[in-house]
Amino acid sequence: xxxxxxxxxxxxxxxxxxxxxxxxxxxxxxxxxxxxxxxxxxxxxxxxxxxxxxxxxxxxxxxxxxxxxxxxxxxxxxxxxxxxxxxx
Amino acid sequence: xxxxxxxxxxxxxxxxxxxxxxxxxxxxxxxxxxxxxxxxxxxxxxxxxxxxxxxxxxxxxxxxxxxxxxxxxxxxxxxxxxxxxxxxxxxxxxxxxxxxxxxxxxxxxxxxxxxxxxxxxxxxxxxxxxxxxxxxxxxxxxxxxxxxxxxxxxxxxxxxxxxxxxxxxxxxxxxxxxxxxxxxxxxxxxxxxxxxxxxxxxxxxxxxxxxxxxxxxxxxxxxxxxxxxxxxxxxxxxxxxxxxxxxxxxxxxxxxxxxxxxxxxxxxxxxxxxxxxxxxxxxxxxxxxxxxxxxxxxxxxxxxxxxxxxxxxxxxxxxxxxxxxxxxxxxxxxxxxxxxxxxxxxxxxxxxxxxxxxxxxxxxxxxxxxxxxxxxxxxxxxxxxxxxxxxxxxxxxxxxxxxxxxxxxxxxxxxxxxxxxxxxxxxxxxxxxxxxxxxxxxxxxxxxxxxxxxxxxxxxxxxxxxxxxxxxxxxxxxxxxxxxxxxxxxxxxxxxxxxxxxxxxxxxxxxxxxxxxxxxxxxxxxxxxxxxxxxxxxxxxxxxxxxxxxxxxxxxxxxxxxxxxxxxxxxxxxxxxxxxxxxxxxxxxxxxxxxxxxxxxxxxxxxxxxxxxxxxxxxxxxxxxxxxxxxx
Numbered sequence: 221x222x223x224x225x226x227x228x229x230x231x232x233x234x235x236x237x238x239x240x241x242x243x244x245x246x247x248x249x250x251x252x253x254x255x256x257x258x259x260x261x262x263x264x265x266x267x268x269x270x271x272x273x274x275x276x277x278x279x280x281x282x283x284x285x286x287x288x289x290x291x292x293x294x295x296x297x298x299x300x301x302x303x304x305x306x307x308x
Numbered sequence: 309x310x311x312x313x314x315x316x317x318x319x320x321x322x323x324x325x326x327x328x329x330x331x332x333x334x335x336x337x338x339x340x341x342x343x344x345x346x347x348x349x350x351x352x353x354x355x356x357x358x359x360x361x362x363x364x365x366x367x368x369x370x371x372x373x374x375x376x377x378x379x380x381x382x383x384x385x386x387x388x389x390x391x392x393x394x395x396x397x398x399x400x401x402x403x404x405x406x407x408x409x410x411x412x413x414x415x416x417x418x419x420x421x422x423x424x425x426x427x428x429x430x431x432x433x434x435x436x437x438x439x440x441x442x443x444x445x446x447x448x449x450x451x452x453x454x455x456x457x458x459x460x461x462x463x464x465x466x467x468x469x470x471x472x473x474x475x476x477x478x479x480x481x482x483x484x485x486x487x488x489x490x491x492x493x494x495x496x497x498x499x500x501x502x503x504x505x506x507x508x509x510x511x512x513x514x515x516x517x518x519x520x521x522x523x524x525x526x527x528x529x530x531x532x533x534x535x536x537x538x539x540x541x542x543x544x545x546x547x548x549x550x551x552x553x554x555x556x557x558x559x560x561x562x563x564x565x566x567x568x569x570x571x572x573x574x575x576x577x578x579x580x581x582x583x584x585x586x587x588x589x590x591x592x593x594x595x596x597x598x599x600x601x602x603x604x605x606x607x608x609x610x611x612x613x614x615x616x617x618x619x620x621x622x623x624x625x626x627x628x629x630x631x632x633x634x635x636x637x638x639x640x641x642x643x644x645x646x647x648x649x650x651x652x653x654x655x656x657x658x659x660x661x662x663x664x665x666x667x668x669x670x671x672x673x674x675x676x677x678x679x680x681x682x683x684x685x686x687x688x689x690x691x692x693x694x695x696x697x698x699x700x701x702x703x704x705x706x707x708x709x710x711x712x713x714x715x716x717x718x719x720x721x722x723x724x725x726x727x728x729x730x731x732x733x734x735x736x737x738x739x740x741x742x743x744x745x746x747x748x749x750x751x752x753x754x755x756x757x758x759x760x761x762x763x764x765x766x767x768x769x770x771x772x773x774x775x776x777x778x779x780x781x782x783x784x785x786x787x788x789x790x791x792x793x794x795x796x797x798x799x800x801x802x803x804x805x806x807x808x809x810x811x812x813x814x815x816x817x818x819x820x821x822x823x824x825x826x827x828x829x830x831x832x833x834x835x836x837x838x839x840x841x842x843x844x845x846x847x848x849x850x851x852x853x854x855x856x857x858x859x860x861x862x863x864x865x866x867x868x869x870x871x872x873x874x875x876x877x878x879x880x881x882x883x884x885x886x887x888x889x890x891x892x893x894x895x896x897x898x899x900x901x902x903x904x905x906x907x908x909x910x911x912x913x914x915x916x917x918x919x920x921x922x923x924x925x926x927x928x929x930x931x932x933x934x935x936x937x938x939x940x
Contacts, residue, residue: 229562272784273555286781302776
């Protein structure tokens with residue numbers, strides 16, 4: 221399993237509509253999701269229908285990472301919003 | 309000086325609001341005190357669109373090669389674009405250009421606010437300024453009536469006072485003013501031209517050019533609205549924007565550009581302590597949550613924009629006046645993160661002073677940070693003012709000294725690259741510049757293709773007409789949408805300079821040159837198809853295609869390259885200074901850099917895509933294809 225942390229304000233829809241039956245909890249404005257590992261950041265977001273309003277940078281275990289990086293057990297993933305442009 | 313007056317009738321099409329162009333370009337020779345106008349052919353407008361396209365046309369055709377940027381031969385252009393002032397959101401922008409005294413090549417910077425829209429309402433698509441006045445002057449444009457007036461009573465004043473004085477002199481608070489502060493008068497090489505006192509055409513020293521011409525201000529007032537050739541043609545794009553902007557621009561509506569400060573710190577996008585650190589203790593003080601809690605009192609916006617992304621701050625001690633707006637992301641990074649000053653009041657005060665004195669906040673902050681490192685290492689050790697990292701009072705004092713060119717400020721007013729050349733002692737190692745211009749706050753160690761873009765940029769390091777790796781890496785971004793329209797599959801890799809990313813840069817920097825010619829805000833996620841619809845609606849170019857839009861962008865990027873080569877730049881200048889690539893020992897971008905060979909390989913592929921030779925010189929056939937041979 222891995223932990224995915226993102227600001228709830230990034231979400232294009234409510235978290236309940238997006239991720240189905242996956243465990244999550246809130247810390248202030250952040251959503252913390254516990255998700256299975258084994259797929260890339262991109263595929264994990266798609267699989268659990270986590271649609272973001274704007275582009276982000278992925279930071280995995282404190283290091284910036286590509287969205288294609290495959291996630292492994294114990295990974296802690298943060299998605300950090302970036303300015304300029306947006307989702308079309 | 310003697311008052312000079314000239315009157316221009318509106319064109320019939322503009323009177324009837326049947327096109328978004330006024331059809332007239334104003335010319336002013338300050339040396340001769342003469343004013344005239346031209347009415348370009350439709351083909352001129354369609355091939356260059358406005359803004360940066362117009363700027364390059366006049367620099368290549370009217371400025372003698374090798375002109376002194378601070379001499380009478382430099383040409384200063386204020387240019388609106390096709391879309392400036394139309395009903396489309398994000399069009400409250402215009403461009404300003406000249407030969408840069410900082411980089412020695414192109415200065416072309418865009419500003420938001422209301423000036424560009426007002427200039428069109430007053431009857432002109434652009435104002436082109438030649439020569440040097442014999443005494444301080446300002447240009448007053450009022451509904452087609454143009455006057456060159458004395459500015460003796462304005463010289464030496466800060467921007468807030470000048471705007472109030474001009475509006476009072478003409479008894480009209482709706483007058484929009486482009487002007488220089490003391491920074492421009494004293495020809496600080498990175499002085500800005502301020503609009504509405506808090507919107508800067510900030511980069512590359514345009515304020516110094518205006519100061520060298522003894523032109524204190526350009527004041528405009530117009531009452532004609534900007535029309536469209538076919539309003540109905542804009543229906544889909546307007547509907548799309550009005551129904552989606554609250555989501556797509558939600559980040560701008562909530563935190564504004566400061567909203568990304570914290571995230572950029574945590575992701576390594578924010579350069580810290582002159583590029584030497586991976587984290588900034590106390591950075592939370594500069595994050596938007598704290599700013600909003602402590603000093604944000606209002607929001608501000610540009611013409612025809614519902615987003616209101618700008619923050620307005622007010623503070624008692626130090627006293628910060630709300631009329632000067634508030635710090636944007638780049639400013640928080642340059643004046644705060646680079647200098648390691650985390651006192652939000654000190655950073656906001658420095659921002660206010662930059663607006664009042666007319667200084668580019670990015671180059672100011674980066675030059676102060678460079679100076680702080682020179683002090684820390686004992687390279688600068690003489691004099692009463694020795695600024696230190698983290699000291700807010702030093703930051704504020706540095707801004708004052710730079711604007712007045714007093715003491716150490718005189719040296720700092722020449723920018724970090726010239727400082728290093730003068731100081732020697734290895735200080736070049738601490739520079740983060742491209743073509744002598746200080747880098748914006750998007751770290752090339754994280755964003756590698758952005759780094760290549762800094763090195764290639766005709767304006768020196770610049771984030772505006774650049775591709776951001778993280779946007780090409782994020783499926784669903786506007787960048788990916790546009791790349792898909794050009795047949796490029798996305799997402800692209802976050803790191804490295806791959807051929808696909810260079811190809812993406814080839815398209816995206818050209819697209820952004822079109823945005824800066826149109827002139828339209830980069831924050832709205834416009835795709836080619838939206839821009840096409842907007843162009844068709846504004847000018848009536850029913851047969852235009854997205855391929856033609858790309859071709860226009862390729863034309864303008866090639867003209868920019870032609871100009872910088874003509875002014876002495878070579879492929880040897882297409883580089884980033886060492887500090888900007890220094891691998892860090894820890895943090896989110898630990899060990900990341902761009903290898904020189906990888907950068908060169910990327911550039912060579914870009915040159916090939918552009919039809920340029922291995923030195924980045926456009927070939928004859930590429931000039932012919934883009935119909936720019938006459939500029940060679």
